Amino acid sequence: MAISVEARFEPLEWPSVSAAAGKDSGDEPLVKAAQGGDRAAFGQLYQRYVRMVHGILLARVPSVAAEDLVHDVFLQALPKLRALRDVSRFGPWLAAIARNRATDFHRRAKPDCSLEDRAGTAEPAENPEGQVGIEDSIALLNAVRELPDVYREPLILRFVEGMTGPEIAARTGLTHGSVRVNLHRGMHLLREKWQRHAPHAKKGQGL
Amino acid sequence: MKNDYLWDGSGEPDPELQRIEKSLGRFGHRGEMPDFPVTDFLQSKPSRFAFFTSGWTPRFAAATLLLLALTVSGLLLRLAPVELSNAQAWDVARLSGAPRVGNFSLASDSSKTQLRVGQLMVTDNSSRASLNVAAVGEIYVDPDSRVRLVESGSNRSRLALELGTIHAAIWAPPGEFVVDTPSASAVDLGCAYTLHVNDDGSGTLRTTLGWVGFHKDGHDSFIPAGAMCMTRPVQGPGTPYFEDASEQLRSALHAFDFESLSAADRQQALRMVLAQARRRDAFTLWHLLFRVNDEERPLLYDRLASLVPPPAGVTREGTLALNSPMMDAWWNAFDLGDISVWRFWEQKQAPPLLKKAAR
Numbered sequence: 391m392a393i394s395v396e397a398r399f400e401p402l403e404w405p406s407v408s409a410a411a412g413k414d415s416g417d418e419p420l421v422k423a424a425q426g427g428d429r430a431a432f433g434q435l436y437q438r439y440v441r442m443v444h445g446i447l448l449a450r451v452p453s454v455a456a457e458d459l460v461h462d463v464f465l466q467a468l469p470k471l472r473a474l475r476d477v478s479r480f481g482p483w484l485a486a487i488a489r490n491r492a493t494d495f496h497r498r499a500k501p502d503c504s505l506e507d508r509a510g511t512a513e514p515a516e517n518p519e520g521q522v523g524i525e526d527s528i529a530l531l532n533a534v535r536e537l538p539d540v541y542r543e544p545l546i547l548r549f550v551e552g553m554t555g556p557e558i559a560a561r562t563g564l565t566h567g568s569v570r571v572n573l574h575r576g577m578h579l580l581r582e583k584w585q586r587h588a589p590h591a592k593k594g595q596g597l
Numbered sequence: 598m599k600n601d602y603l604w605d606g607s608g609e610p611d612p613e614l615q616r617i618e619k620s621l622g623r624f625g626h627r628g629e630m631p632d633f634p635v636t637d638f639l640q641s642k643p644s645r646f647a648f649f650t651s652g653w654t655p656r657f658a659a660a661t662l663l664l665l666a667l668t669v670s671g672l673l674l675r676l677a678p679v680e681l682s683n684a685q686a687w688d689v690a691r692l693s694g695a696p697r698v699g700n701f702s703l704a705s706d707s708s709k710t711q712l713r714v715g716q717l718m719v720t721d722n723s724s725r726a727s728l729n730v731a732a733v734g735e736i737y738v739d740p741d742s743r744v745r746l747v748e749s750g751s752n753r754s755r756l757a758l759e760l761g762t763i764h765a766a767i768w769a770p771p772g773e774f775v776v777d778t779p780s781a782s783a784v785d786l787g788c789a790y791t792l793h794v795n796d797d798g799s800g801t802l803r804t805t806l807g808w809v810g811f812h813k814d815g816h817d818s819f820i821p822a823g824a825m826c827m828t829r830p831v832q833g834p835g836t837p838y839f840e841d842a843s844e845q846l847r848s849a850l851h852a853f854d855f856e857s858l859s860a861a862d863r864q865q866a867l868r869m870v871l872a873q874a875r876r877r878d879a880f881t882l883w884h885l886l887f888r889v890n891d892e893e894r895p896l897l898y899d900r901l902a903s904l905v906p907p908p909a910g911v912t913r914e915g916t917l918a919l920n921s922p923m924m925d926a927w928w929n930a931f932d933l934g935d936i937s938v939w940r941f942w943e944q945k946q947a948p949p950l951l952k953k954a955a956r
Contacts, residue, residue, distance in 0.1 A: 444626035524766040555604040
């Protein structure tokens, strides 16, 4: 009996948040200052977290929408910041706002760009120099997006936003162990998915 | 250790991971930090000027001002026609030769310019260029091509390919990027295709990723990845088919779509298509349902139903009557793209022209 690739792993879900995570992130002074109305402090938090927010959104919405929604997320967070009691939880709190904003986008928005489903069956590109990379990139992004949330999010943060595993853990509030496992399992699933959906890929060539 | 590279980028670089980083890095965040409004910082503090900062008075005043501004700007726009719009211009980069934008020739490697609404870009037989807008996508223009930027807005971009070949890779939401040709318009439904226009206005569209809608005057074709569709100035888009379909099927379709056939020859062409169709070609037969006459349609239905059984709720009678929800449901059963995307585009972008689907 065929078993789906996804079914073989028990993903580590988001609630596996480290109690210690965020404590050493150095965010507390900035969050407290921002809560007191310091715009510069909030700007620093923006710079520190914008890639995380973008990555979380990109894992769920079309890329062009993700750019717009980044601003929405921070603008939503700003007036609510005073209500955040545990300032060490700023990262996970902001990540939750981003995930909710993505959900809200799908609830309200028109049918979005089908970046998700057709890429895996795409034929090898025969187009001019330069375009090959774009098509492959879109197909690869689609393949990542087809993975379960817990895998696609860290993979996008790692490969799209260029964050390291420790950074992902620090920003999202997950434990190092969770991020490490999900990165590795996600990569394993991605390789399998890519091979299944891109039969044109040469054997041994990988992704 | 190889695994450390995935974790924190340390250790021996893994070429596979480096390829993924390079490939996906292009989707990373690029935006600027917005200017966060001071009012949001002050929101939780009670204001001594609450009357002016909350309630209906300021909202009414703001709405009145906005209405006034829109009216004035609308009047100004009507009174002062502009040659070149201030809409978002597309970046043009020279890839080879000396492509021309308006009177400007890009003759060196470093030459870049912009294509504004209304402007024409021309490539000669040795020139190639790329067009780019970050929020829309990239277009590669082959030699001997003429491309005009017709419209460029936040939710809608439109090019006219008058002659030649373009390769489009689009990441804008479906339906927001359209290319007009002399015989049909290509509507991107996500995400990559090649479009060619001949001297006589005929053309060909080949989809490499996602799917594309090709339409003219309510005559529509949907072209999924791996498929192609021809178009002619009078007839508009023909019936799309997968490029790996048999030669007999392709020839018969071409004759059916574009040649003046006798009744007997038409019947023969149709029977050839039905005989050669594989399960994968079901989407071709789906298109043909709209293009055959009432006597021919039952033949089509039977063959299509044998390849891809009609989904629940789709009846023979309804299909023969081209019941729109049933036809849509059958299309979706092919798993080539959700047709509701197209219906949405029809309603939003061009309601007067495109009430009828796939006809």
